[in-house]
Amino acid sequence: MKRSIRGTHLAVAFIVLAMAAAPAAEAHDWGCWVQASRTVQAWNNSTMKAEATAAINDWNNNTVLSVYDVGYHTTISVFDGYFGSTGWGGLASIESSSGCVITHGHARVNLSYNPSSNAAQGIFCQEVGHLFGLTHSNDGGCMGGGYYYDIGTYPGYSVVQHNIDDIAAKYANLGYSPTTSPAQPAAGAPVASAMWNYRPTSLQDAVANADAVVVATVTGVSAGPDLTMPVGKDDVDRIPTQRIAFGVQESFTGDLEDEFALFHTGNAKYILDEDGPYQAGQTYVLFLTHRKDGTYLVSSPEGRIAVTSKGLQPAAEDGFTTALKGQTLAKFSASLKKALRAQDEH
Ligand SMILES: [Zn+2]
Ligand SMILES: [Zn+2]
Numbered sequence: 001m002k003r004s005i006r007g008t009h010l011a012v013a014f015i016v017l018a019m020a021a022a023p024a025a026e027a028h029d030w031g032c033w034v035q036a037s038r039t040v041q042a043w044n045n046s047t048m049k050a051e052a053t054a055a056i057n058d059w060n061n062n063t064v065l066s067v068y069d070v071g072y073h074t075t076i077s078v079f080d081g082y083f084g085s086t087g088w089g090g091l092a093s094i095e096s097s098s099g100c101v102i103t104h105g106h107a108r109v110n111l112s113y114n115p116s117s118n119a120a121q122g123i124f125c126q127e128v129g130h131l132f133g134l135t136h137s138n139d140g141g142c143m144g145g146g147y148y149y150d151i152g153t154y155p156g157y158s159v160v161q162h163n164i165d166d167i168a169a170k171y172a173n174l175g176y177s178p179t180t181s182p183a184q185p186a187a188g189a190p191v192a193s194a195m196w197n198y199r200p201t202s203l204q205d206a207v208a209n210a211d212a213v214v215v216a217t218v219t220g221v222s223a224g225p226d227l228t229m230p231v232g233k234d235d236v237d238r239i240p241t242q243r244i245a246f247g248v249q250e251s252f253t254g255d256l257e258d259e260f261a262l263f264h265t266g267n268a269k270y271i272l273d274e275d276g277p278y279q280a281g282q283t284y285v286l287f288l289t290h291r292k293d294g295t296y297l298v299s300s301p302e303g304r305i306a307v308t309s310k311g312l313q314p315a316a317e318d319g320f321t322t323a324l325k326g327q328t329l330a331k332f333s334a335s336l337k338k339a340l341r342a343q344d345e346h
Contacts, residue, residue: 003020014018030135032100035101035131035171037179045232046109048080052109080108086263087197089119092106099180109123126195188276192271193272200287200299201320210253210303213336214286215252219246222243223240239266244262252336252340288303301319312329
């Protein structure tokens, strides 16, 4: 069922004006990903059923998309489960595609982080939004929740006008019958996007929430066990993981040995946005937290900063680490030591 948006024309006009004035205004597309048509089949197989239903209805009721639950494993399958301390509170993944068209996707919430009802709704909302081909956007709604602001505080868990506009623009030329897209995703394009459970908003914040901060070099990449979750009676959701072996070059804080293993979600094919594959020989500044199995975790992309011949290259696309791009390791080390001293004096 569609709600009329006739009454919101004035609000739309204001937003269009505001967007024209703001240089940051852009369509928030996630790569080239798109659904085949405005009619999208979904399946809500979640235990937090009401929250997932509210999220799906939010997109269905407010955008040009018609999203309906077919009751079986289909184009957008929505579920939740205890995935453990992975760093992410939610994960959207493209399980199969044809060119840029998503033919099957999973939108999941990680219950191990005990999301509140509102936060769970927001995470479902965001992961489903990714499967419509949207990336994160700083607009007050669920596509920016957990990134720019709290996802559990209204309107952080809901669809907002900007998302409605992005969907309208994206699906302007697509009707309700499936069409094929000749476009192909770029080589190495991410096929998964995470809602990180915790994103530090400053260097001080990152230092305060890390068990260890090091400069370390990748010495090896190996496959870890898949994270698995039943999807209905007959199917299993599989998320590949890796263990990245590191040799420590310099330790700023924490009691790491000379070598440690990092838990990493994804692999060379299952590429996470902002947290892609590691390669032997790469050097990073890492903000780490312990996992119970003895491995470590970069709790969010803000905690992963590559050290390259062109200076520092943060993994996060936005946030406080953006300003570090191109900075020398020496300069950053000085800021880091200062932040650690301030932390100690606390
Ligand atoms: Zn599936
Ligand atoms: Zn996301």
